[in-house]
Amino acid sequence: MTDLASTDAPAAIVTETDDGAARLHRNLFIAIAVALVIAPFVAYPVFVMKVLCFALFALAFNLLLGYGGLLSFGHAAYFGMASYVSAYTAKNWGLTPELAILLGTAVGAALGLVFGALAIRRQGIYFAMITLALAQMVFFFSLQTPGFTGGEDGIQAVPRGKLLGLIDLADDRVLYWLVAAIFMGGLLLIYRVIHSPFGQVCKAIRDNEPRAISLGYRASQYKLMVFVLSATLAGLAGATKAIVFQLASLTDVYWTMSGEVVLMTLVGGLGTVFGPIVGAIVIVAMQNYLATLGAWVTVVQGVIFVLCVLLFREGIVGVISKAIRKPL
Amino acid sequence: MAEDTILSTSGLTKEFAGFTAVNSVDLSVRRGSIHALIGPNGAGKTTCFNLLTKFLAPTRGSIVYNGRDISREKPAEIARLGLVRSFQISAVFPQLSVLTNVRIALQRRKRGDSFDFWRSERVLSELDAEARSLIEAVGLTPFLGLTAGELSYGRKRALEIATTLALEPEMLLLDEPMAGMGREDVERIAALIRKISKNRTILMVEHNLSVVASLSDRITVLARGQVLAEGDYATVSKDPRVIEAYIGSGGGHGHH
């Protein structure tokens, strides 16, 4: 047998960044910044803010699955619980919005630390089942503590308050800049994590955990860390969402929310930096424009999901990335 | 003897649901030697490696490495003690480039843990030169920019060896390092193994008996989980029990 024979794998998914790709990414970041500046003038600010919150949520989820190789089916727990905490403290403790968001995010992180530590003991489907089960416990907790969550009604009429006690956020076009800044900060952080020494090890563990261990990496510590980072950013998204919509409800902690974030990530492109943003735009836009279809939106989503898995595994950005042979 | 021995096992046993894959193995590897572990398919060689590197917990028996009982250690700690393995089924990081594959190992040796998620990966470029020279040593320089998943099987094996060497382990466990390689590559890797064995110990599973004959100082023959024979190549290859085990199983390569 000769080993100079052809290669045995087709063009693999490109996930590594060379200089050319780094330049492309920088240009994309500039394009995103420009789009963020223009967006509130060409679309409803509330719609754009909704897209940004869900895009951040999907980015956080993708960090865990796309770069850590860990499939969580319970990300609604961090998103939703952070949303409750942010709404509750803004409304009942009178916290300024930035403090409410910070506190919500911190609770998302803490929950991620506990749930992550429990879940990473298992692999693959068992890992996913544990995250789902823990998230369901959070849902039932939310249902059973109406004093905190408002039960079926949720926490309504959350005041947006004044940023740092100074800038009134009641106007959508003022709040928008805060949300845009949070989104951009989250995106940059995730980009950095993916392209850090830590991110390299995560990708290695994702690709081949036993091999990474045999090189001396304590894989479970890395997995826990990426889990906590992901939960923290999911919390940031949820906490921000509560301030934008002035509402935190059971929808945010329900398992369908965990499913939606999987859908956004798959549609946009799992394991691509920018895919989840595209996925969030597609899904949120669809929900908005097809809202008149009522329950049929769910059916349309289901069909998209199936099509994605069957025909379009790499997602929108994944397909583009493959075509130009550059990681996106 | 204790001073000369880098790794030893006593009564090492692994049972899978009543089936004994490794049966009371006493192994002793001399420091600085190339020690081959051979035997027909299913003899328990890979299971032995899994036990030595703690990827499997032994049912019974103990393992001493550098005078230290490692029977209860975790696999990542074994690597940190300088005992590093390769895998029978080639183990690379398929979505990472050839360069990054090797650099991941250098990163562990030079930086220890890498929990710094806030730092740019550019700090790792100081490792590139060393990674390149390891890649050169296994003849993979033309493939530097490919992802490991795009390499042919034999080249994946070569990459795995370069990655293992990047850790500068005191002792290497190589599970069939030349399987699936062409003649030219077998010679290159054999020469490389001889070269790197200068200041370290190698325990190697290999089916290619001519490689075993030319490289190893000592050979342990395993069959049905038990040590059948031990000695240098001349002694072992004449042992009637060894010949019988090889022909009987039809698994190994009875020629040399």
Ligand SMILES: Nc1ncnc2c1ncn2[C@@H]1O[C@H](COP(=O)(O)OP(=O)(O)OP(=O)(O)O)[C@@H](O)[C@H]1O
């Ligand atoms: N996880 C496991 N569960 C059950 N049986 C196992 C397991 N791993 C190995 N075995 C069995 O143990 C025996 C020894 O397997 P092992 O892989 O160690 O053989 P080997 O000497 O490496 O063979 P080869 O030359 O084919 O690589 C085989 O019969 C195998 O089926």
Ligand SMILES: [Mg+2]
């Ligand atoms: Mg084997």
